[in-house]
Amino acid sequence: MKKSLPYILIVAGLSAFFFKPVLNLFSRAALDINISTPPVIMSSIYKVYANEDAFEGKYTLYKMVIKNNSAVDAKNVEVQYKVSNYIDWTIAEKIPLILSGQTVVVNCYPKFPDEIAEKTTESKETVKLLVKADNIKTIENSFTITVKGRNDFMYNFLPAEEIRTAAEYYDNVPLLSCLVTPNDPVIKYFTQQIQEKILKGEVAATKKDEAEGIRFLKGIYSATLLSHMVYSGTSGVPENINDVNSIVQNIRMPREVVTGKTGLCIELSLLYASIMANAGMDPIIYLVPGHAYPGFKMNDQYYAIESTAIGGEGIGGSKTADEAFQMAMNNKDEFLLKLKEGDERYSVIDIREYIKMGAVAPELKDDVFLRRKIDEIASAFSGEIPKGSQILPAETEPKIANPNTAIAQNVPAAKEKAVEIPDNYILFKEIVHFAYPDDWILVEPNKYYTPDCKYIIANKARSATVEVYKFRGIADPQKALEIINTWQKKASGFSLKYKKISVEEGYSVFKGSTENNGNIAVNWIAAFKVSDGNVVGIIANATAYSGNKHEKTLMTILNTLQ
Amino acid sequence: MKTALKKCFFILLLTCICTYPVSAQEEDAQGFKIYMDLVANDKGEVIVDMKVKYNALYWDTYKRTSANNPSIIKNGLIKAFVKYSLTNFNVRNDEMERTYYATFTILGLLKLDEKGKWIAELDTKDPDITKISETQFILVDEDYAKSYKVTLPASATNSKIEKDAFGKAFLTYYAPVSSSGGNILKYGGILLVAAGIFIFFRNRYTKKTAAS
Numbered sequence: 001m002k003k004s005l006p007y008i009l010i011v012a013g014l015s016a017f018f019f020k021p022v023l024n025l026f027s028r029a030a031l032d033i034n035i036s037t038p039p040v041i042m043s044s045i046y047k048v049y050a051n052e053d054a055f056e057g058k059y060t061l062y063k064m065v066i067k068n069n070s071a072v073d074a075k076n077v078e079v080q081y082k083v084s085n086y087i088d089w090t091i092a093e094k095i096p097l098i099l100s101g102q103t104v105v106v107n108c109y110p111k112f113p114d115e116i117a118e119k120t121t122e123s124k125e126t127v128k129l130l131v132k133a134d135n136i137k138t139i140e141n142s143f144t145i146t147v148k149g150r151n152d153f154m155y156n157f158l159p160a161e162e163i164r165t166a167a168e169y170y171d172n173v174p175l176l177s178c179l180v181t182p183n184d185p186v187i188k189y190f191t192q193q194i195q196e197k198i199l200k201g202e203v204a205a206t207k208k209d210e211a212e213g214i215r216f217l218k219g220i221y222s223a224t225l226l227s228h229m230v231y232s233g234t235s236g237v238p239e240n241i242n243d244v245n246s247i248v249q250n251i252r253m254p255r256e257v258v259t260g261k262t263g264l265c266i267e268l269s270l271l272y273a274s275i276m277a278n279a280g281m282d283p284i285i286y287l288v289p290g291h292a293y294p295g296f297k298m299n300d301q302y303y304a305i306e307s308t309a310i311g312g313e314g315i316g317g318s319k320t321a322d323e324a325f326q327m328a329m330n331n332k333d334e335f336l337l338k339l340k341e342g343d344e345r346y347s348v349i350d351i352r353e354y355i356k357m358g359a360v361a362p363e364l365k366d367d368v369f370l371r372r373k374i375d376e377i378a379s380a381f382s383g384e385i386p387k388g389s390q391i392l393p394a395e396t397e398p399k400i401a402n403p404n405t406a407i408a409q410n411v412p413a414a415k416e417k418a419v420e421i422p423d424n425y426i427l428f429k430e431i432v433h434f435a436y437p438d439d440w441i442l443v444e445p446n447k448y449y450t451p452d453c454k455y456i457i458a459n460k461a462r463s464a465t466v467e468v469y470k471f472r473g474i475a476d477p478q479k480a481l482e483i484i485n486t487w488q489k490k491a492s493g494f495s496l497k498y499k500k501i502s503v504e505e506g507y508s509v510f511k512g513s514t515e516n517n518g519n520i521a522v523n524w525i526a527a528f529k530v531s532d533g534n535v536v537g538i539i540a541n542a543t544a545y546s547g548n549k550h551e552k553t554l555m556t557i558l559n560t561l562q
Numbered sequence: 563m564k565t566a567l568k569k570c571f572f573i574l575l576l577t578c579i580c581t582y583p584v585s586a587q588e589e590d591a592q593g594f595k596i597y598m599d600l601v602a603n604d605k606g607e608v609i610v611d612m613k614v615k616y617n618a619l620y621w622d623t624y625k626r627t628s629a630n631n632p633s634i635i636k637n638g639l640i641k642a643f644v645k646y647s648l649t650n651f652n653v654r655n656d657e658m659e660r661t662y663y664a665t666f667t668i669l670g671l672l673k674l675d676e677k678g679k680w681i682a683e684l685d686t687k688d689p690d691i692t693k694i695s696e697t698q699f700i701l702v703d704e705d706y707a708k709s710y711k712v713t714l715p716a717s718a719t720n721s722k723i724e725k726d727a728f729g730k731a732f733l734t735y736y737a738p739v740s741s742s743g744g745n746i747l748k749y750g751g752i753l754l755v756a757a758g759i760f761i762f763f764r765n766r767y768t769k770k771t772a773a774s
Contacts, residue, residue, distance in 0.1 A: 006762035013754025016747045028734055057645040063671065065647045073739075102605045105647050164634070202686030376607035 029074035030535035046112040054358020074098040077133040117362030166344035176360035182277035185366035186255040197381035205280030218321035227377040231308040268307035269294040285349040304328035435560040450487040464550035471535040477508040593620040599708040606672035621660040684731040
C-alpha cells in the first residue's frame with residue numbers, strides 16, 4: 001500500500017485536474033432561456049429596430065436572457081430567428097462561450113426589408129427562435145407578434161396599469177421623428193414648389209437668418225392654405241395619462257397629408273417638420289396635452305406657428321399666416337411656463353436631435369401619381385401672392401412684424417353660420433362658438449376642474465363663469481356630467497345634482513347645482529352635444545350667493561351657443 | 563460601464579428631481595451626492611452598490627415621489643439598463659442621513675470573447691476613466707465632478723480601455739475562466755499530484771538510506 005500510494009495520489013490528482021476539461025469535452029450543457037417581447041412592432045420605425053445604437057438599444061424584436069445552469073460550459077452558442085413574411089433565418093448573436101453559471105443577454109435588432117414601410121394594415125407574424133451550440137440540445141421557441149401598419153403609432157409600450165407618469169405615457173414620443181420624411185421624393189418636390197412659387201427663393205438655412213426662417217414658416221402655412229388643405233379637427237395627441245384610447249393613433253405620413261389635403265395637428269406638424277428639414281432648417285414640434293404645433297429653432301431662438309389655424313370652411317374658417325404665427329408664439333410663452341413648472345405633458349420634439357439618436361424615417365419611393373397631385377396643388381400657388389406680401393423675399397418686404405393679410409385675402413372666406421353678437425359681447429371660437437361679455441376674462445382651470453375643461457371665462461368678481469368642455473371619446477352628454485361629478489367629489493367633496501330639461505339645436509340642456517351636504521354653492525346650466533365622437537359644450541354658472549343677478553347674462557351666452 | 567453609471571445618475575434625476583421647477587434645479591444643482599461601487603465577478607456579473615445622499619429639499623421630493631414605492635426606482639433602473647438584465651434589487655432608506663442605498667446586479671453587461679477577454683461596452687467615444695490599478699478604475703462625471711469606483715475580479719490582468727474601428731470605447735481585461743467547483747478540482751488535483759510525487763521520492767530516499 002505504501003508503495004502504491006504515490007501512484008494512487010498522482011492518478012487521482014491528474015483525474016481531478018483534467019476532470020473539468022474532459023467533462024466539457026463529453027458532457028452537454030443546459031441553457032435556460034427567458035424571452036421578453038414588445039407588445040407590437042411599429043413598421044414606420046423599422047430603421048430604429050435595425051440599429052442597435054438607436055436610443056441605446058431600447059427597441060428590439062425580443063430580448064433573450066440565457067443562463068447556463070449546468071456544470072458544463074456551453075461553446076459556440078448561436079441565437080437565430082426568423083420572422084414570417086419578413087425575415088428569413090438570421091443570426092441574432094454568436095457567443096463563443098457561456099460559462100457554467102454565467103448569464104448572457106441577447107437583444108435582437110431585426111433588419112426588416114424596406115417594403116415594410118409600405119404596410120398599411122396590421123398583421124400577426126410568427127417569430128421562430130433557435131438556440132444552438134456545440135454541446136447543447138438545440139432549443140426551439142416561437143412567439144406571435146402584431147406588426148402594425150406604417151400609420152399606426154403607439155405612444156408607449158407599457159401596460160396601462162404600469163403607467164405612473166406622463167413621461168412614461170409619452171415614452172415613444174421621440175419616435176415621432178421617424179415620421180418626419182425630409183428625403184421623401186414627394187416631400188422634396190413639394191418643398192421645391194413652395195420655395196419657387198410661394199417664397200420666390202429663400203435662404204433661411206444657409207444664412208441662419210431668423211426673419212427668413214419665419215418667412216419660410218409662413219410660406220408653408222400659405223401653401224397649405226392655398227392648396228385648400230383643411231384641419232381634420234380630431235385629436236392628434238393624447239391628452240393625459242388616463243387617455244387610454246389614444247395610446248395607439250393613426251398618423252398619416254407627410255406625403256399623404258399633402259396629397260390628401262387634410263391633417264390632424266400632429267400630422268400637420270410632421271409635414272412642416274419634413275419640409276423645414278428638407279430645406280436644411282432645424283424643425284421642432286411642440287407637444288401639449290391634446291395638441292401639437294410646429295416650429296423651428298435658429299440661433300438659440302424658438303419660433304412656432306399654429307398649423308391648424310388653416311381650419312376649414314366647415315369648422316369656422318381660416319386664419320392668416322400672421323395670425324397663425326402670432327397664435328403659436330403666444331401659446332409658446334405659456335408652453336415654456338408649463339415646461340418650467342415641470343409638467344411632463346409639455347415637451348419639445350427636436351427632430352434633428354432625435355434623428356441623431358436613431359429615429360430615422362422609412363425609405364419612401366418616388367411616385368409619379370403623387371407628383372402629379374403636387375403639380376395640381378402647386379398650380380394654385382402661382383400668381384396668387386400679391387407683391388408686397390410678407391411671404392415674398394425679405395428684399396421686397398423686410399419687416400416681418402407687419403401683419404400679413406394678403407395671403408388670407410386670396411383665400412376664399414370661410415362660411416360661418418351667423419351668430420348674432422349682442423352689444424358689448426365678443427365671440428368665443430374654440431371648440432364651440434358663443435358670445436360672452438367683453439369685460440369677462442379667461443382664467444386658468446385649476447385642480448377642481450376635470451382635464452376635459454379646456455377654457456374658463458369669468459367675470460372679474462368670479463361670481464359668474466362659462467366653462468368650455470371637450471370630452472374625448474365619449475358619445476353621451478349625461479356621461480360627461482357624471483365625469484365632472486366624480487371629479488368634483490374627489491377634488492372638493494362637492495357633488496352635482498341635475499336634470500335634463502330640453503334638447504335644442506343638438507345640445508342636451510341640463511339644469512343643476514353643485515352642492516355639499518345640501519348647501520348649494522353654484523347654480524348652473526349645461527349644454528352638451530356630441531361632435532366627431534366627442535362630447536363638447538359649456539356650463540354657464542353663477543355662485544348661489546349672487547342670486548339671479550347673472551341670469552340674463554348666462555341666458556344670453558346660452559342663446560348664442562353654436 | 564460608464565454609461566451604466568451615467569444612466570444611474572440620470573435615473574436618479576428623473577425619479578427624484580424632475581418634479582421640481584427648473585428654477586429649483588438651477589439654484590441647487592448639487593442637492594444630492596452619489597457614490598457607486600461596481601464590482602465585477604468572475605461570471606461577468608456586475609454587482610452595484612449605490613448610495614445617494616440628498617439635501618433636505620431633495621429628500622422631501624424623494625420621499626414624496628419614490629421613497630414609499632421602491633419599485634419606482636427599480637423600474638427606472640430597468641428602463642435605464644434596457645440592454646441588460648437586472649436582478650437582486652434591494653433599496654433601503656436612512657431617514658436620519660437623508661440617504662438611500664440601492665444594490666442590484668447587472669447581468670449581461672460583461673461579455674466574454676473566444677480569446678478569454680471580458681468586454682464591457684462604454685457607449686461613448688471619450689470616457690473620463692482612470693485606471694488606478696490592474697483591477698480598479700475610477701470614473702469621473704465631468705458635469706457634476708462625481709467619482710465612481712469599478713472593481714474587476716482579483717484575477718484580472720491586462721485591463722485597459724480599447725476602441726473599435728468606429729471609435730467606440732470598451733473596458734477590457736483578461737481573467738482565467740472557471741466554472742463552479744472547477745477550481746477546487748483543479749487545485750486539489752495539483753495538490754494530490756504534488757503529494758504523490760513527494761511521497762514517491764520520499765519512499766525512494768528512505769529505501770536508499772535503508773539499503774546503505
